[in-house]
Amino acid sequence: MLKHDVVIVGAGLAGLRACVELRKNGIDAIIVSKVYPTRSHSGAAQGGVNAAFDKDDSWESHFFDTVKGSDYLGDQDAIEILTSEAPANILDLQKMGVIFNRNDEGGIAQRPFGGQSFPRSCYYADAVGHMMLHGLFDNVLKYKTKILYEYFVTGLSVNNGRVTGVVTYDIKTGKFEGIAAKAVLFATGGYGQVYSSNTNALINTGDGMAVALRAGVPLMDMEFVQFHPTTLKSTGILVTEGARGEGAYLLNSLGVRFMSKYAPKAMELASRDIVARAEQTEINEGRGVDGAILLDVRHLGKERIMERLPQILQLSIDFEGVNPIYEPIPIRPGAHYSMGGIKTDNDGKTLVEGFYSAGESACVSVHGANRLGGNSLLDTVVFGRRAGISIAKYIKDIDYGDFDGSLVKRDEEIFERLRNSKGNERHGLLKTELQEDMRKNVGVFRERSLMENAIKKIEELKERSKNIALDDKSKLFNTDIIEAFEFNNILLIAEVIARGAVLRKESRGAHYRNDFPERDDENWLKHTLARLNGKGKVEFNFTPVKITKFKPQPRTY
Amino acid sequence: MEFTVRSYRFNPEVDKQPYYKDYILNGFPSMTVLNALMKIKSETDGSLTFRRSCRSAICGSCAMKINGISKLACKTQVNSEITKFGIIKVEPLGNLPVVRDLVVEQESFFGKINEIKPYLLGIRENSPDEKFHVLKDGEKITQPVFHKSEFKALTGNNDTPNCILCECCFSECGTEVVNKKYLGPAALAKLYRYIEDPRDNDRDGSRLVNASKPNGIWDCVHCQACEQFCPKSISPVKSIVKLHEKAIKNSITFSKGAKHIIGIANSINKTGRLNEVKVAIDTVGLLGLMNDLPVVFRASLKGKIPSLKLKLIKDMDDIRLAFKELDREEE
Ligand SMILES: Cc1cc2nc3c(=O)[nH]c(=O)nc-3n(C[C@H](O)[C@H](O)[C@H](O)COP(=O)(O)OP(=O)(O)OC[C@H]3O[C@@H](n4cnc5c(N)ncnc54)[C@H](O)[C@@H]3O)c2cc1C
Numbered sequence: 012m013l014k015h016d017v018v019i020v021g022a023g024l025a026g027l028r029a030c031v032e033l034r035k036n037g038i039d040a041i042i043v044s045k046v047y048p049t050r051s052h053s054g055a056a057q058g059g060v061n062a063a064f065d066k067d068d069s070w071e072s073h074f075f076d077t078v079k080g081s082d083y084l085g086d087q088d089a090i091e092i093l094t095s096e097a098p099a100n101i102l103d104l105q106k107m108g109v110i111f112n113r114n115d116e117g118g119i120a121q122r123p124f125g126g127q128s129f130p131r132s133c134y135y136a137d138a139v140g141h142m143m144l145h146g147l148f149d150n151v152l153k154y155k156t157k158i159l160y161e162y163f164v165t166g167l168s169v170n171n172g173r174v175t176g177v178v179t180y181d182i183k184t185g186k187f188e189g190i191a192a193k194a195v196l197f198a199t200g201g202y203g204q205v206y207s208s209n210t211n212a213l214i215n216t217g218d219g220m221a222v223a224l225r226a227g228v229p230l231m232d233m234e235f236v237q238f239h240p241t242t243l244k245s246t247g248i249l250v251t252e253g254a255r256g257e258g259a260y261l262l263n264s265l266g267v268r269f270m271s272k273y274a275p276k277a278m279e280l281a282s283r284d285i286v287a288r289a290e291q292t293e294i295n296e297g298r299g300v301d302g303a304i305l306l307d308v309r310h311l312g313k314e315r316i317m318e319r320l321p322q323i324l325q326l327s328i329d330f331e332g333v334n335p336i337y338e339p340i341p342i343r344p345g346a347h348y349s350m351g352g353i354k355t356d357n358d359g360k361t362l363v364e365g366f367y368s369a370g371e372s373a374c375v376s377v378h379g380a381n382r383l384g385g386n387s388l389l390d391t392v393v394f395g396r397r398a399g400i401s402i403a404k405y406i407k408d409i410d411y412g413d414f415d416g417s418l419v420k421r422d423e424e425i426f427e428r429l430r431n432s433k434g435n436e437r438h439g440l441l442k443t444e445l446q447e448d449m450r451k452n453v454g455v456f457r458e459r460s461l462m463e464n465a466i467k468k469i470e471e472l473k474e475r476s477k478n479i480a481l482d483d484k485s486k487l488f489n490t491d492i493i494e495a496f497e498f499n500n501i502l503l504i505a506e507v508i509a510r511g512a513v514l515r516k517e518s519r520g521a522h523y524r525n526d527f528p529e530r531d532d533e534n535w536l537k538h539t540l541a542r543l544n545g546k547g548k549v550e551f552n553f554t555p556v557k558i559t560k561f562k563p564q565p566r567t568y
Numbered sequence: 569m570e571f572t573v574r575s576y577r578f579n580p581e582v583d584k585q586p587y588y589k590d591y592i593l594n595g596f597p598s599m600t601v602l603n604a605l606m607k608i609k610s611e612t613d614g615s616l617t618f619r620r621s622c623r624s625a626i627c628g629s630c631a632m633k634i635n636g637i638s639k640l641a642c643k644t645q646v647n648s649e650i651t652k653f654g655i656i657k658v659e660p661l662g663n664l665p666v667v668r669d670l671v672v673e674q675e676s677f678f679g680k681i682n683e684i685k686p687y688l689l690g691i692r693e694n695s696p697d698e699k700f701h702v703l704k705d706g707e708k709i710t711q712p713v714f715h716k717s718e719f720k721a722l723t724g725n726n727d728t729p730n731c732i733l734c735e736c737c738f739s740e741c742g743t744e745v746v747n748k749k750y751l752g753p754a755a756l757a758k759l760y761r762y763i764e765d766p767r768d769n770d771r772d773g774s775r776l777v778n779a780s781k782p783n784g785i786w787d788c789v790h791c792q793a794c795e796q797f798c799p800k801s802i803s804p805v806k807s808i809v810k811l812h813e814k815a816i817k818n819s820i821t822f823s824k825g826a827k828h829i830i831g832i833a834n835s836i837n838k839t840g841r842l843n844e845v846k847v848a849i850d851t852v853g854l855l856g857l858m859n860d861l862p863v864v865f866r867a868s869l870k871g872k873i874p875s876l877k878l879k880l881i882k883d884m885d886d887i888r889l890a891f892k893e894l895d896r897e898e899e
């Protein structure tokens with residue numbers, strides 16, 4: 012069995028940032044990832060990363076914007092850390108080799124983003140995630156880090172209330188192996204694949220959250236799912252908010268900039284939840300164009316589009332067959348980001364000793380009920396770094412705990428059963444059924460009866476999933492079995508989302524209920540915590556929101 | 569629209585040798601090749617094996633040969649392939665060993681990226697002015713100044729930092745076919761990305777020296793395949809040519825490649841003509857030429873040895889002037 016002081020699961024921005032922090036200080040930390048690090052989803056981030064640099068801007072303003080954006084569900088002590096450490100973190104990345112576009116004074120150029128009262132999103136054309144991911148990964152190489160890529164994590168070893176390692180499946184050989192560790196960090200990203208029409212990579216199946224939940228670790232605020240207002244109509248591929256930051260218009264079938272009705276001041280740059288609902292309302296009320304809304308950048312002119320939005324230009328041509336220089340782009344809301352996740356404190360520590368999480372898989376919570384664009388990349392580096400620092404301290408005077416070897420056997424058996432199953436269900440088709448159902452019933456607009464349909468569907472799929480059979484019986488690079496396992500993960504996550512959403516009887520941020528259209532601070536200004544009980548049932552309780560500086564106010568844009 | 573996907577299949581665990589399997593499916597208007605493969609996998613044959621992640625041409629997972637050309641499956645429209653070829657034939661990338669079906673072993677590719685030291689060199693760690701600084705109430709941060717012009721070589725639509733390491737260039741690289749040790753276009757483009765970075769501080773030029781050794785920048789044969797097949801419209805070969813220039817400017821001329829170029833320039837500067845014998849001697853030295861005696865002998869039998877004495881050409885003065893101009897420009 013392998014043994015390393017720290018095992019970092021996930022090689023997106025959060026995992027890599029933590030890794031640099033640990034490796035820089037000579038700590039025995041390794042990376043385990045189901046894909047090669049540069050294939051991680053972070054690379055797809057387009058628009059920008061927020062930090063207040065301008066002399067007329069302030070981190071305090073960024074602080075307030077984020078609290079307001081979160082619809083007051085974000086923990087203010089955490090948001091204070093996020094925003095006051097933001098500029099230093101960006102400069103740190105720059106020192107490590109990340110390139111940002113420059114302004115005329117030689118500083119970092121910044122563009123406006125939704126819900127931000129100042130242009131404070133740092134960018135690299137429209138591929139900032141790519142730039143940051145490769146830049147950070149190059150630093151991980153610099154510190155000669157051991158990387159187990161195409162290793163899939165299936166389990167978390169917990170012994171006497173302490174995490175002692177992980178169970179991994181080597182995709183290339185089909186062998187299970189335990190890795191003992193003093194500390195484990197999950198930086199496993201989000202679960203966009205729970206929904207059809209999403210902006211996420213196909214690998215974003217909420218594995219880390221599901222594995223943690225099964226190991227007894229609670230998840231927080233899972234009912235809050237961000238729907239991005241501008242995703243390509245036919246594929247769900249993202250068109251960055253940076254497009255609206257550069258001045259793009261949203262038009263309905265009458266050619267009207269309808270946002271004037273929903274957010275007269277901020278218009279297209281209102282907070283994401285508000286824009287997504289406005290679009291869905293226009294579509295539902297018959298002012299859509301074939302079930303979509305139009306995003307118009309034509310007035311920006313060819314040159315500016317080519318310089319600032321080259322990727323959007325290419326994606327629209329390649330994936331929608333539309334050239335945005337000459338035609339508006341058909342878009343609609345799509346599932347995009349997981350506000351909820353594994354509950355952590357401000358140093359990445361979860362409720363179980365020796366277990367940490369950072370990035371989209373974690374819920375600190377800095378995003379509360381609605382994340383602002385450009386705050387998630389920031390979250391990955393700020394809290395990835397902090398997790399690295401706190402893990403370094405934690406492992407100093409502690410020994411390895413006992414690894415629970417029975418888990419390797421347990422997961423081996425699950426895989427063996429799948430491999431030999433004679434059932435008649437295909438996981439690929441079950442996944443499509445689940446995704447469609449979640450989009451329809453636990454989507455932008457929610458209500459009790461619809462969500463209960465979704466829960467019924469989930470129960471049905473759980474039964475049917477027992478009859479999943481595989482076409483691929485091989486041990487060598489068997490992706491069929493990985494997809495089956497991933498399906499079980501999104502099914503579990505979908506259940507937590509749906510049940511949490513039924514429970515929360517109010518509308519806040521991204522969680523909007525037709526049957527409870529108002530925010531209800533008296534009863535619901537609190538975080539939801541979900542756990543699995545001994546019988547595999549999801550149970551909930553609550554924990555208070557930390558409010559330090561800003562008392563909740565009505566939220567308008 | 570009905571069409572056929574013909575996939576290369578090989579699972580060394582059970583198959584004695586590779587074979588092709590046909591799948592017939594129905595398309596939809598904006599269907600990509602990746603969509604088609606996924607449809608096969610989820611609906612009819614879960615054993616078809618390929619990599620994929622972002623499905624938006626940014627992660628580099630899904631590179632494969634499509635109708636003979638290395639491409640990203642997620643960026644390739646079924647329609648346009650069918651129009652041109654009548655079929656979607658998919659095969660694994662070239663120049664890399666096959667693991668299974670469309671999946672190749674990538675260790676050697678990533679190893680080469682690692683070899684060029686893909687990170688800023690000579691950075692001072694934690695010097696006091698660069699300490700991590702958390703802002704207090706009312707405080708602002710000052711940032712270091714880098715002007716746009718300093719990054720000019722690196723930022724723009726089709727530039728090397730946009731490389732997604734998809735391996736299409738590596739798969740199509742002509743040199744890689746004959747020399748498995750060649751660093752390859754992606755690694756060398758990455759080298760250029762860091763050498764041109766204004767923050768890089770490789771004082772003794774170690775990167776360029778290393779890359780000038782065999783299997784590095786001088787092994788490129790300028791076939792342009794890397795540029796032609798890059799799905800992100802990057803041109804590694806342009807970066808490599810710029811590295812050649814940089815090496816010579818910095819007097820890193822120990823390699824045969826550099827000597828060859830200098831020899832050519834000298835010959836033209838002196839006579840206006842290419843004195844091939846002289847260039848050969850300049851490149852490998854007299855001793856080196858001895859090793860090639862058998863070749864020289866066979867060449868002479870076929871009358872392929874150029875004459876040793878070359879007359880000056882008519883417009884020699886113009887040539888010398890051009891060289892002077894070039895020198896001046898460089899200064
Ligand atoms: C299209 C798009 C554009 C975006 N643009 C922006 C933007 O402009 N600004 C912004 O702030 N945010 C943006 N976001 C959000 C942001 O990109 C993500 O939230 C962030 O990158 C997540 O990073 P991460 O490190 O937490 O996870 P990821 O980058 O998703 O990495 C997850 C890692 O975990 C590994 N992993 C997962 N499961 C397993 C397992 N079972 N075993 C082993 N390894 C596993 C994966 O291999 C991967 O390496 C965007 C998101 C999308 C979808």
Ligand code: FES
Pocket residue numbers: 620621622623624625626627628629630631640641642643
């Ligand atoms: S799947 Fe990411 S590049 Fe094609």
